[in-house]
Amino acid sequence: MSELNIDASSNPLKPIEPKISRRSFVWAAGYMASVYGGVKWLSSRHQVDGIPWPLRKGLEFNEGFWGDAVNPDKPARTYSADRITATRLNETIGMVDDYDLASWKLSVEGVHGHDSPIELTIDDIKALPSFEMITEFCCIEGWSMIQRWKGVRLRDFMEKYPPSTVSGAAPDVQGKPADLVPYVGLTTPPTDDAPEGGYYVGLDMPSARHVQTMLCYEMNGEPLSVEHGAPLRLVIPVKYGIKNIKRIGRVIYTDRKPRDYWAEQGYDWFAGL
């Protein structure tokens, strides 16, 4: 079909063919211009947390689409001990070097029936039922590791220290989760340079109530090391590594979407897996 040599003088298509071509090529040129213009337009919109707003809307649309599918009672895959992989250390943002671990306390804000934050020691947390799991930790960069984690499930923690409710009624963490304030924020301990904590994450309530979301104090059978977030870090297999905050200083139950360190740098706030 390709080896046709059209002799222009004897071509019976002459009157019709250029018309079809011209019309189609005008379309093609218009299309190409609009693709170029569309991409230019998208990337030049005013930015919301480092992203042109239509693309930020895109991330929020995805959050709604996949967030509705979060089932707090459906565990992420767990592994047998022989599948555990090498431990990788990536970030220590928000953990200052001269922090006095001995004086660590966990401040919990927005606890039902408490107007001011309550303070807990590590022994208060270890007094809650312990939970152990071997799960995969997925970094948003693309690497992953399988580790053994031990700690207290956030949902058990919330049973004991429940969030306030929207209706003002007594909280029922398992029975009436929709009435709880919709977010949990977590930050590193406040410092002189960062009075709100140098690293901070926000969680939606279904993810916070997920059956494997854990306040972790032991990793691979050893007490949590300083660089992995001693004395208490978050492990949340339904979120990317960026949400697994180390050295938690504050837990905040809130009805306002909490600030999130990496969401402010252009990442997805939801960051769900």
Added chain:
Amino acid sequence: MANTLYKKHPLAIRWFHWINFPVLFIMIWSGLLIYWANHVFTITLFGHTFFKFFPDTVFTPVAPSWWPEWLSSAGTDAAGHHVRHIWELDFRLAEGLYWHFFFAWLFTINGVLYATYLLLSGEWRQIVPRLIAFKEAIIVVLADLHLWKGKLPVRKYNAAQQIAYTSVVVMGALMVLTGVAIYKPAQQSWLTSLFFGYSTARFIHFWTTLGFLGFFLVHVGQVIRVGWNNFRGMITGYEIVTEEERSILEAQAGGSHV
């Protein structure tokens, strides 16, 4: 023998084709920005690494002194000296993610509509290869290399095209499925398990991208080689053929699986 116009590509096919072109480009580009945050894949056989994709100099090539300043950006080299870079591709993960997860919708919707159209219109009969096509494709390749001088049967798509165009549909589906497997490994864990876990799904996703790039190179090369009449067909819909070819092609279009 008189020439005539043959309506080759329906309007829908042409739209699907040209929508996919920039979308696939954006998906591969943003995918690379994501991949580069953790670029680990190599071609390693028997313990010897033959090839590491993207050596570090690719990310921040230093501009030579004659390089125009407006085409470069200020940066620092490994020793901390001020240099100018031709481009900077590292540390653009967030950017890669928000473009990727925006255009993934367009890629998926366009792909699903295309596959649905092929099925409903019966166009699949022209594209899905029969078993004999795998034998015939060898003859097509030999003919393209001018090593076989016979005449190929008149058909909308030859055997090699059928295999290639069917493969990209399968690869597109594989991209979406491995993509979701990496994107939601906890929520859609059944899918991640289907691809033997998170790392394997990421590996397949990467290699299928290379498959798309390979297809793209061959496809564009062939379009250039075959020439204007054929290329114009994907824009106008029409191709100039002989009367005889047209009657064969039109009979095939309304007929059974070729």
